[in-house]
Amino acid sequence: MNSGAAISISSLFMASSLVIVSLLFSYFQKLGLEKETLISVGRAIIQLIIVGYILEYVFGQKSPVFTTLLLVFMTFNAAYNAAKRGKRIRNGLLISFVSIAIGATITLSVLLLSGAIQYEPFQIIPIGGMIISNAMIALGLCYRRLTSDFKDKREEVEAKLALGADILPASLEIIRDAIRTGMLPTIDSAKTLGIVALPGMMTGLILAGVSPVMAIRYQIMVTFMMLSTTAIASFIACYLAYRTFFNQRKQLMN
Amino acid sequence: MTLLELQNVSYQSKNKEILKNISLQIDRGDYLSIVGPSGSGKSTFLKLCAHLLSPTEGEIFFKGKDFREYSPLELRRKIAYCAQTPCLFGDTVADNLSFPYLIRKQKVDLARVEALFSSLNLNFEFMKKDVQSLSGGEKQRIVLIRTLLFKPEILLLDEVSSALDVTNTLLVEKVISSLNQTGTTVLWITHDLEQSRKYAHKLLTLDNGKIKAEEVLR
Numbered sequence: 001m002n003s004g005a006a007i008s009i010s011s012l013f014m015a016s017s018l019v020i021v022s023l024l025f026s027y028f029q030k031l032g033l034e035k036e037t038l039i040s041v042g043r044a045i046i047q048l049i050i051v052g053y054i055l056e057y058v059f060g061q062k063s064p065v066f067t068t069l070l071l072v073f074m075t076f077n078a079a080y081n082a083a084k085r086g087k088r089i090r091n092g093l094l095i096s097f098v099s100i101a102i103g104a105t106i107t108l109s110v111l112l113l114s115g116a117i118q119y120e121p122f123q124i125i126p127i128g129g130m131i132i133s134n135a136m137i138a139l140g141l142c143y144r145r146l147t148s149d150f151k152d153k154r155e156e157v158e159a160k161l162a163l164g165a166d167i168l169p170a171s172l173e174i175i176r177d178a179i180r181t182g183m184l185p186t187i188d189s190a191k192t193l194g195i196v197a198l199p200g201m202m203t204g205l206i207l208a209g210v211s212p213v214m215a216i217r218y219q220i221m222v223t224f225m226m227l228s229t230t231a232i233a234s235f236i237a238c239y240l241a242y243r244t245f246f247n248q249r250k251q252l253m254n
Numbered sequence: 255m256t257l258l259e260l261q262n263v264s265y266q267s268k269n270k271e272i273l274k275n276i277s278l279q280i281d282r283g284d285y286l287s288i289v290g291p292s293g294s295g296k297s298t299f300l301k302l303c304a305h306l307l308s309p310t311e312g313e314i315f316f317k318g319k320d321f322r323e324y325s326p327l328e329l330r331r332k333i334a335y336c337a338q339t340p341c342l343f344g345d346t347v348a349d350n351l352s353f354p355y356l357i358r359k360q361k362v363d364l365a366r367v368e369a370l371f372s373s374l375n376l377n378f379e380f381m382k383k384d385v386q387s388l389s390g391g392e393k394q395r396i397v398l399i400r401t402l403l404f405k406p407e408i409l410l411l412d413e414v415s416s417a418l419d420v421t422n423t424l425l426v427e428k429v430i431s432s433l434n435q436t437g438t439t440v441l442w443i444t445h446d447l448e449q450s451r452k453y454a455h456k457l458l459t460l461d462n463g464k465i466k467a468e469e470v471l472r
């Protein structure tokens with residue numbers, strides 16, 4: 001693997017002996033993980049082969065319409081998963097879809113306008129995937145926090161309502177905490193970038209032969225776009241979702 | 255003039271009937287004490303009057319109009335409510351006392367705050383205090399002040415002196431009864447039988463979600 005980019009099938013085959021190490025370890029230590037290990041390795045190989053061919057096909061399609069449809073599909077899937085974390089939230093799927101879509105659109109537009117990336121599938125799809133899945137995780141955290149806070153802080157919200165507050169001022173602290181909860185993992189991981197771990201994307205670029213000094217430029221861009229997308233998506237989702245905890249008479253529901 | 259009226263009000267929560275068929279008329283300027291065993295539905299009754307809950311059956315009228323004809327905000331700004339567990343929010347006492355002004359987009363009336371502080375025997379220095387550092391009785395008085403910053407037409411109090419010593423209880427009673435004398439209608443839940451008869455015009459006894467007795471005291 002001297003020139004970077006290419007890794008031959010035979011060297012991959014030899015690397016598979018590493019799996020045997022872990023199998024032997026499991027066997028002699030009676031960890032009972034042999035079956036699990038084999039299944040997960042098998043799944044990883046099959047899934048990655050499929051994804052590899054799909055991406056090869058997708059990157060071959062130069063049509064921007066196709067790329068956009070794929071982004072919409074990814075956003076829908078992410079929204080669906082995020083909404084599962086907030087079952088109590090009315091229109092959770094729609095709220096999640098709108099917030100992720102707006103967050104991703106704004107971020108991608110800035111990246112495109114600044115010339116950092118082109119609207120080419122091989123750039124848009126991986127970057128879109130990163131920010132969309134990051135936003136999905138953030139929204140899941142937001143919803144869980146909203147749901148638990150509206151339960152735990154019932155007395156506080158009712159005290160504010162009783163003082164004559166509308167539902168927004170009565171919920172403001174909960175909304176802020178939820179947004180914060182959604183954004184914190186992204187902020188924390190930005191803080192430790194390069195110190196605790198080299199991010200997967202940067203590692204990949206370096207392995208593929210890109211110079212580390214060039215790779216960090218990409219990583220900085222990725223960090224910026226993750227931060228902006230989670231911030232926008234969490235903000236919109238929380239402000240759209242808090243209303244579900246109240247009824248028409250501005251009473252906190254059970 | 256009837257200010258608040260309940261007609262056949264029931265409240266059911268998850269298959270449990272908490273209040274059953276309550277009918278009651280409260281006149282402007284009335285002072286009503288509410289007593290009854292624990293779990294009899296007193297707090298739930300007050301929450302219905304504060305419009306924090308809606309009856310599952312029956313209607314509540316304010317000045318002859320159904321609650322549902324008012325906007326919830328308008329109603330709650332005329333009917334003040336102090337919950338059984340004193341709940342302070344934010345960081346400091348000042349955060350709590352500025353909130354009612356903030357939501358009305360008004361400047362904090364410090365003179366009003368100061369007057370209420372002194373009427374309840376609290377030092378004005380309390381404004382800067384961290385809410386976590388307050389004693390139960392201090393919390394109760396701050397919450398009461400927070401409720402009284404704007405003079406309500408109806409005042410709903412749920413055991414607001416339960417954590418206070420004799421002296422401070424007397425102060426609270428004095429503040430409430432002077433408000434009542436200047437036209438505020440008072441509904442006060444208490445476990446203290448002496449307190450329940452002291453200033454009130456009427457005594458309402460709840461038992462197992464029903465009105466057990468309605469006694470005119472003066």
Ligand SMILES: Nc1ncnc2c1ncn2[C@@H]1O[C@H](COP(=O)(O)OP(=O)(O)OP(=O)(O)O)[C@@H](O)[C@H]1O
Pocket residue numbers: 267268270272290291292293294295296297298299338
């Ligand atoms: N949200 C709720 N869900 C289910 N049950 C409830 C709910 N709120 C109150 N209850 C039940 O309704 C009954 C009446 O409660 P409430 O708080 O009104 O009683 P109370 O008379 O104020 O009692 P206490 O003197 O102890 O404060 C209780 O049995 C209580 O367990």
Ligand SMILES: [Mg+2]
Pocket residue numbers: 296297298338412
């Ligand atoms: Mg009670």
